[in-house]
Amino acid sequence: MYRDxxxxxxxxxxxxxxxxxxxxxxDGMTVGMSGFTRAGEAKAVPHALAERAKVTPLKISLxxxxxxxxxxxxxxxxxxxxxxxxxxxxxxTLRKAINAGEVMFIDQHLSETVEQLRNQQLKLPDIAVIxxxxxxxxxxxxxxxxxxxxxxxxxxxxxxxxxINLAHxxxxxxxxxxxxxxxxxxxxxxxLVKVDDRIGSTAIPIPPEKIxxxxxxxQPDSPSTVLPPDADxxxxxxxxxxxxxxxxxxxxxxxxxxxxQAGIGSIANAVMCGLIDSPFEDLSMYSExxxxxxxxxxxxxxxxxxxxxxxxxxxxxxxxxxGNLERYKDKLVLRPQEISxxxxxxxxxxxxxxxxxxxxDIYGNVNSTHxxxxxxxxxxxxxxxxxxxxxxxxxxxxxxxxxxxxxxVVPMVSHVDHTEHDVDILVTEVGLADLRGLAPRExxxxxxxxxxxxxYRQALNDYFTAACAIGGHTPHILRDALSWHMNLExxxxxxxx
Amino acid sequence: MYRDxxxxxxxxxxxxxxxxxxxxxxDGMTVGMSGFTRAGEAKAVPHALAERAKVTPLKISLxxxxxxxxxxxxxxxxxxxxxxxxxxxxxxTLRKAINAGEVMFIDQHLSETVEQLRNQQLKLPDIAVIxxxxxxxxxxxxxxxxxxxxxxxxxxxxxxxxxINLAHxxxxxxxxxxxxxxxxxxxxxxxLVKVDDRIGSTAIPIPPEKIxxxxxxxQPDSPSTVLPPDADxxxxxxxxxxxxxxxxxxxxxxxxxxxxQAGIGSIANAVMCGLIDSPFEDLSMYSExxxxxxxxxxxxxxxxxxxxxxxxxxxxxxxxxxGNLERYKDKLVLRPQEISxxxxxxxxxxxxxxxxxxxxDIYGNVNSTHxxxxxxxxxxxxxxxxxxxxxxxxxxxxxxxxxxxxxxVVPMVSHVDHTEHDVDILVTEVGLADLRGLAPRExxxxxxxxxxxxxYRQALNDYFTAACAIGGHTPHILRDALSWHMNLExxxxxxxx
Numbered sequence: 001m002y003r004d005x006x007x008x009x010x011x012x013x014x015x016x017x018x019x020x021x022x023x024x025x026x027d028g029m030t031v032g033m034s035g036f037t038r039a040g041e042a043k044a045v046p047h048a049l050a051e052r053a054k055v056t057p058l059k060i061s062l063x064x065x066x067x068x069x070x071x072x073x074x075x076x077x078x079x080x081x082x083x084x085x086x087x088x089x090x091x092x093t094l095r096k097a098i099n100a101g102e103v104m105f106i107d108q109h110l111s112e113t114v115e116q117l118r119n120q121q122l123k124l125p126d127i128a129v130i131x132x133x134x135x136x137x138x139x140x141x142x143x144x145x146x147x148x149x150x151x152x153x154x155x156x157x158x159x160x161x162x163x164i165n166l167a168h169x170x171x172x173x174x175x176x177x178x179x180x181x182x183x184x185x186x187x188x189x190x191x192l193v194k195v196d197d198r199i200g201s202t203a204i205p206i207p208p209e210k211i212x213x214x215x216x217x218x219q220p221d222s223p224s225t226v227l228p229p230d231a232d233x234x235x236x237x238x239x240x241x242x243x244x245x246x247x248x249x250x251x252x253x254x255x256x257x258x259x260x261q262a263g264i265g266s267i268a269n270a271v272m273c274g275l276i277d278s279p280f281e282d283l284s285m286y287s288e289x290x291x292x293x294x295x296x297x298x299x300x301x302x303x304x305x306x307x308x309x310x311x312x313x314x315x316x317x318x319x320x321x322x323g324n325l326e327r328y329k330d331k332l333v334l335r336p337q338e339i340s341x342x343x344x345x346x347x348x349x350x351x352x353x354x355x356x357x358x359x360x361d362i363y364g365n366v367n368s369t370h371x372x373x374x375x376x377x378x379x380x381x382x383x384x385x386x387x388x389x390x391x392x393x394x395x396x397x398x399x400x401x402x403x404x405x406x407x408x409v410v411p412m413v414s415h416v417d418h419t420e421h422d423v424d425i426l427v428t429e430v431g432l433a434d435l436r437g438l439a440p441r442e443x444x445x446x447x448x449x450x451x452x453x454x455x456y457r458q459a460l461n462d463y464f465t466a467a468c469a470i471g472g473h474t475p476h477i478l479r480d481a482l483s484w485h486m487n488l489e490x491x492x493x494x495x496x497x
Numbered sequence: 498m499y500r501d502x503x504x505x506x507x508x509x510x511x512x513x514x515x516x517x518x519x520x521x522x523x524d525g526m527t528v529g530m531s532g533f534t535r536a537g538e539a540k541a542v543p544h545a546l547a548e549r550a551k552v553t554p555l556k557i558s559l560x561x562x563x564x565x566x567x568x569x570x571x572x573x574x575x576x577x578x579x580x581x582x583x584x585x586x587x588x589x590t591l592r593k594a595i596n597a598g599e600v601m602f603i604d605q606h607l608s609e610t611v612e613q614l615r616n617q618q619l620k621l622p623d624i625a626v627i628x629x630x631x632x633x634x635x636x637x638x639x640x641x642x643x644x645x646x647x648x649x650x651x652x653x654x655x656x657x658x659x660x661i662n663l664a665h666x667x668x669x670x671x672x673x674x675x676x677x678x679x680x681x682x683x684x685x686x687x688x689l690v691k692v693d694d695r696i697g698s699t700a701i702p703i704p705p706e707k708i709x710x711x712x713x714x715x716q717p718d719s720p721s722t723v724l725p726p727d728a729d730x731x732x733x734x735x736x737x738x739x740x741x742x743x744x745x746x747x748x749x750x751x752x753x754x755x756x757x758q759a760g761i762g763s764i765a766n767a768v769m770c771g772l773i774d775s776p777f778e779d780l781s782m783y784s785e786x787x788x789x790x791x792x793x794x795x796x797x798x799x800x801x802x803x804x805x806x807x808x809x810x811x812x813x814x815x816x817x818x819x820g821n822l823e824r825y826k827d828k829l830v831l832r833p834q835e836i837s838x839x840x841x842x843x844x845x846x847x848x849x850x851x852x853x854x855x856x857x858d859i860y861g862n863v864n865s866t867h868x869x870x871x872x873x874x875x876x877x878x879x880x881x882x883x884x885x886x887x888x889x890x891x892x893x894x895x896x897x898x899x900x901x902x903x904x905x906v907v908p909m910v911s912h913v914d915h916t917e918h919d920v921d922i923l924v925t926e927v928g929l930a931d932l933r934g935l936a937p938r939e940x941x942x943x944x945x946x947x948x949x950x951x952x953y954r955q956a957l958n959d960y961f962t963a964a965c966a967i968g969g970h971t972p973h974i975l976r977d978a979l980s981w982h983m984n985l986e987x988x989x990x991x992x993x994x
Binding site for chain 1: 581595596597598601602603604605606609612613616617618619620681682683684685686687688690691747748749755839840841844845846847862867869870871872873877881885886888909911912913914915916918921933934935936938939964965967968969970971972973975976978979982983986
């Protein structure tokens with residue numbers, strides 16, 4: 001059954017069990033694995049590695065594209081396998097280990113990991129483990145539902161293990177566009193000028209002799225955990241769509257808007273869903289992850305083309321999309337995350353980047369990662385790659401969390417991932433603040449008036465007024481700036497009721 | 498005398514006095530003026546505008562390339578002319594007005610101002626005032642010692658005033674390379690692949706009928722205020738050069754290093770001067786401002802080519818360089834700041850970006866702009882344009898300030914301009930911390946051990962140890978995180994002696 005998936009016959013004798021493949025990974029190695037937003041991760045080998053480590057402890061430094069599905073980060077963490085992990089994760093068990101200082105987590109802009117590898121500023125992977133739908137006649141690797149960093153990992157690693165996953169339809173082949181930037185100092189421009197340009201190959205080109213093991217699997221990707229739109233996320237979508245209409249009316253965008261990027265998660269997905277009933281047409285996406293909403297928009301005739309680095313779908317959507325892939329295939333491309341998130345391309349295309357904030361402050365600085373300035377949630381992901389160079393850098397969040405105990409708008413963020421220079425538009429269910437061309441005091445006025453939950457508005461106004469009385473370009477009262485977070489840690493609420 | 502500088506005879510009748518030209522600027526207008534790091538600013542018209550405002554008050558929104566010389570920001574501030582100012586400034590009088598909330602200052606990445614104008618996200622200039630050495634036969638404008646945002650201001654403005662400055666040698670013509678990116682959605686790659694590529698024109702192409710006034714001046718640029726290297730800045734240079742040697746030995750760079758960018762100021766200038774006696778050769782610069790050290794390096798045979806957006810020299814160097822420009826001209830180019838600082842080009846070329854920090858924290862977040870989180874110094878300038886996409890993002894500062902009352906390394910920065918994701922190398926006179934590939938707890942260890950002044954090391958160790966005991970990916974004790982800044986504001990010292 002798998003023989004037609006390994007089209008270079010010389011490689012057939014590399015087929016082995018997951019345990020045999022995992023045995024090729026040695027204690028202390030740096031390992032690069034496929035996987036991006038719970039899509040297309042190598043599944044059997046990391047599981048076998050965790051099982052092995054329960055018997056014979058070992059530690060590795062693990063790099064992936066982004067998050068893994070199938071509880072693999074949990075299994076690897078519980079088995080004590082991870083000494084270092086980069087550049088992103090979403091697993092609650094791993095998160096605890098990171099926050100306990102047991103796993104060294106390097107939180108990176110997703111476009112930068114392979115650039116740093118290419119420049120040997122990070123240790124190159126000793127071995128790569130890449131999920132594939134097929135190996136070509138040339139011995140090249142055809143990825144599955146994500147490209148992520150797989151191509152560069154396979155190119156940089158001395159040895160490559162391929163997991164051929166029969167649960168993925170073989171007709172994924174052709175979906176991918178593998179382009180690797182040339183080396184400096186003779187690097188040339190990335191020749192991508194339109195969302196649907198194809199600039200690379202459909203498989204990862206490596207010398208077949210680097211393939212040291214092939215494992216056959218048949219395990220699906222984990223379904224996405226995105227929640228359906230609710231009243232708040234629908235309100236956020238409505239505010240943003242009303243703003244887009246104003247932009248079109250003002251002549252700053254056409255009815256096609258710009259190429260859309262949406263971060264992973266329920267709020268960004270809801271915003272994209274909101275476009276189904278919008279007046280905009282012939283939309284395009286240039287994003288990291290293609291979620292349910294991407295395909296809903298294609299089905300609605302709204303979205304003409306979507307470029308991503310992975311496809312992560314809910315149970316509901318999964319069989320429908322992959323069972324009818326031919327319906328979508330000419331409207332899709334999956335690229336390496338270096339290219340989907342590349343500053344050069346993001347700036348050139350003029351992307352509308354929509355990402356989720358954990359909290360933002362009255363001056364528009366955004367915290368995407370750290371609870372109370374200290375505890376890592378997931379990581380910055382691609383939000384910085386997009387926000388810095390986007391035509392419009394939009395951050396969305398609900399105005400309150402934990403039943404109102406937490407305000408998402410605070411005097412000063414407890415951690416900064418995106419500085420006020422990189423944040424154009426902030427949206428909560430309360431409303432939208434357009435910060436373009438505003439000085440900090442003006443930004444504060446726009447944010448407090450438009451985005452803050454009514455229960456916190458007076459308190460933020462009081463803080464801002466008192467801070468302005470003291471003065472400064474960005475007025476703050478240092479003694480009080482982080483007091484809301486201190487209250488939260490000490491009493492479970494940012495402000496006394 | 499000026500007639501050979503205005504080579505389109507039809508424009509000769511546009512010559513007028515500065516007062517007449519200033520009268521073309523109306524209350525409420527948005528004005529774009531030349532000038533970048535105190536080089537090449539329009540001089541007579543803004544001065545006349547300030548004089549006029551003393552009699553007849555008016556307000557404008559002023560945008561420039563970066564800072565102005567000849568006390569123009571001071572004069573305009575004192576005359577109450579400035580309602581809004583972007584994207585950078587260095588004037589102490591204007592700084593006070595900004596911090597008092599009297600002038601709305603929009604602090605921007607220097608590559609982004611004209612991008613936002615092009616997209617009409619900022620109000621377009623009604624009128625531009627551009628210093629020139631000449632107007633060509635086509636009516637195109639030949640800039641002087643800076644390009645900055647002058648080209649796009651002249652292109653976007655409905656009306657253009659040209660100041661022909663006879664104090665600048667006419668042989669500056671040919672030095673400039675004016676390239677303007679095409680409009681989205683049909684934007685093409687910026688065709689610059691080498692530091693010395695010329696991709697544009699030597700003058701700013703505008704329809705000559707837009708030139709509504711020409712003012713003849715003869716006033717030099719202000720000399721730079723860079724201090725000569727001292728023991729501390731020399732130590733910083735030595736640490737960085739030793740690090741570069743290690744990088745060459747490790748095969749991560751050649752002996753030519755990468756294209757160098759150095760922020761304005763005494764420390765970055767001292768670092769560049771340090772390269773004169775280094776083993777590196779055939780160096781190149783791809784920077785914003787070319788300072789004394791650029792020409793010292795050329796004279797020493799170390800630097801083969803320098804690309805910038807302006808030339809700002811000390812009194813000592815000024816007449817020597819501009820009096821012997823033919824000696825340097827084939828080794829220099831001046832570009833629009835959108836191109837000198839463009840993320841696409843910075844990432845492609847693999848720049849070594851060396852910029853000055855006001856303070857940084859134990860996790861490597863950098864504050865470039867705000868004293869105690871509140872009071873603006875100058876602005877972020879191009880530091881973010883370079884640091885985000887550089888091959889090596891280096892930040893330098895002396896470990897203490899104000900005779901030791903202030904530590905430049907703090908538990909938590911009071912304002913973030915560059916997040917830990919964008920900071921590779923930190924250097925003080927104490928030593929160098931290489932943060933590449935490190936998790937926050939590892940970054941803290943490297944920074945405290947290598948960069949902190951001995952007087953503050955124990956206190957930072959104590960903070961870090963106590964924070965780690967509480968836990969977190971980026972351990973902090975919120976109650977104490979900004980206490981050093983509070984102490985400074987209340988007692989004049991970060992820590993009690």
